[in-house]
Amino acid sequence: MSAAKIKVLCVDDSALIRDLLREIINGHDDMEVVAVAPDPLVARDLIKRHNPDVLTLDVEMPRMDGLDFLERLMRLRPMPVLMVSSLTQAGSEVTLRALELGALDFIAKPSLGIRSGMLEYGELIAEKIRAAACSRPRQSRPMPERAxxxxxxxxxxxxxxxxxxxxxxxxxxxxxxxxxxxxxxxxxxxxxxxxxxxxxxxxxxxxxxxxxxxxxxxxxxxxxxxxxxxxxxxxxxxxxxxxxxxxxxxxxxxxxxxxxxxxxxxxxxxxxxxxxxxxxxxxxxxxxxxxxxxxxxxxxxxxxxxxxxxxxxxxxxxxxxxxxxxxxxxxxxxxxxxxxxxxxxxxxxxxxx
Structure with missing residues (x-):
């Protein structure tokens, strides 16, 4: 009996990124995209329905910011989350904040040639999903009191x-x-x-x-x-x-x-x-x-x-x-x-x- 596939839910307001992630992930025999969502409010219901092993999450989305959603998610239902972030100064700062909030890792969106760039990252994305699936979800850590x-x-x-x-x-x-x-x-x-x-x-x-x-x-x-x-x-x-x-x-x-x-x-x-x-x-x-x-x-x-x-x-x-x-x-x-x-x-x- 073959091992169960890693179930992935992709949350991104870009239809192109959703389609590319689906193409990349479904191209590997050990994982599959079980659902996609254009924003966190739709994702909330899909998480309950599909119980995914890994979530990919965009940072900037309508109706609810990715960081706000991540903070609530890691408090109420900690799970492995990979952020999908743009390669910009603002994007990097937000991504680091997401890692503090409990995100496991991130996938960098190329700034130019999005389709070719994302497909080039295909094996790395698959590796990150495999690592996420066997990782320990963690909640955000409060600032330490050094004293x-x-x-x-x-x-x-x-x-x-x-x-x-x-x-x-x-x-x-x-x-x-x-x-x-x-x-x-x-x-x-x-x-x-x-x-x-x-x-x-x-x-x-x-x-x-x-x-x-x-x-x-x-x-x-x-x-x-x-x-x-x-x-x-x-x-x-x-x-x-x-x-x-x-x-x-x-x-x-x-x-x-x-x-x-x-x-x-x-x-x-x-x-x-x-x-x-x-x-x-x-x-x-x-x-x-x-x-x-x-x-x-x-x-x-x-x-x-x-x-x-x-x-x-x-x-x-x-x-x-x-x-x-x-x-x-x-x-x-x-x-x-x-x-x-x-x-x-x-x-x-x-x-x-």
Whole structure:
């Protein structure tokens, strides 16, 4: 007996997008569009009727805004939601807000050549739907009260670095990890699977929430303590050296593991140039990008952490890293920041002995 197909409900005021999503999704044997809706009010009844496994949701729609609908949905009937968002500055900011409200991931609408662009994304859209179908729906997370559990500023060396990789569910996981970190934390490099046009808004949003400075990485800039550098969409972020300093290097070469930025590329560069001075962290995400790179960091002497299954939205990348033997520790998301500071402090004390 064959496995049941993934049931998808598509909500979009554009008939073209609805038709394209139906064409893409129904072109895969393991999923089907059970219904489409032009707005959230129609979708509300269709959700009750069809009980879909995954919802795709436009942001700007008549009668009810996509964010308003998402907020109500995640409060009353949490389910895996993929936002369908335009590749614009305003679109990226709204999409990041949707991820905070509980959306799992997003599908980027091309600004030109919509039909050809959407069909080109076909395999990626199918992957996101598969990941969504096996994910853990989550409600929006309230803003944390940092005063309840402040992290102490560690004893640090300018040589110490934190290297982080994530994919599906990673924007909120990265936020959870970075928000408690003290202002003098080690320099941080981050590869999050995200297309160009979204990473700058992501960095700016995190910068407003964190004690550390968060920015989109620039080619050749020095890696400083108290700063986190986000890989720009459509570029690999690598760690490099310039004399005694660590610097960021951007590479616009071919995708690795079908991703650019790739977590593996970042992790391998950290293994080569930082060795035991780095701590690697692999967070929630589908696929295996980062698993081989985390193993390379482990073999180079770095301490390595993987997010545990219970706190992952999608336990793909951490599972692969653990299976390869690349993770020294498996840690719940809410404990990773404090564990990192403990490791950094222990390293700082050892250097002073």
């Amino acid at each position: 309840q559990a402040p992290l102490r500023a560690p004893l640090i060396s300018s040589e110490k670095l934190l290297i982080i990789g994530a994919s599906t569910g990673g924007t909120e996981a990265i936020r959870t990890l970075l928000e408690p970190l003290p202002a003098n934390s080690p320099g941080i490099l981050i590869a999050q699977h995200m297309p160009g046009g979204f990473t700058r808004s992501f960095a700016e949003r995190l910068n407003k929430l964190c004690s550390i400075t968060v920015k989109e990485a620039e080619d050749g800039e020095r890696i400083l303590p108290g700063h986190a550098y986000i890989a720009p969409g459509e570029a690999h972020l690598k760690l490099a050296r310039s004399g005694a300093n660590y610097i960021a290097s951007l590479d616009h070469g071919e995708p690795v593991n079908r991703h650019r930025p790739s977590v593996d590329v970042l992790f391998h560069s950290a293994a080569a140039h930082a060795g035991r001075n780095a701590i690697g962290v692999i967070l929630t995400g589908m696929g295996k990008d980062g698993a081989a790179g985390l193993l390379a960091m482990h073999r180079a002497g770095a301490r390595t952490l993987a997010q545990d299954e219970a706190s992952c939205v999608v336990f793909g990348m951490p599972r692969e890293a653990i299976a390869l033997g690349g993770a020294d520790e498996v840690v719940p998301l809410e404990q990773i920041a404090s564990r990192l500071m403990a490791l950094v402090s222990a390293s700082g004390r050892a250097q002073r002995v």
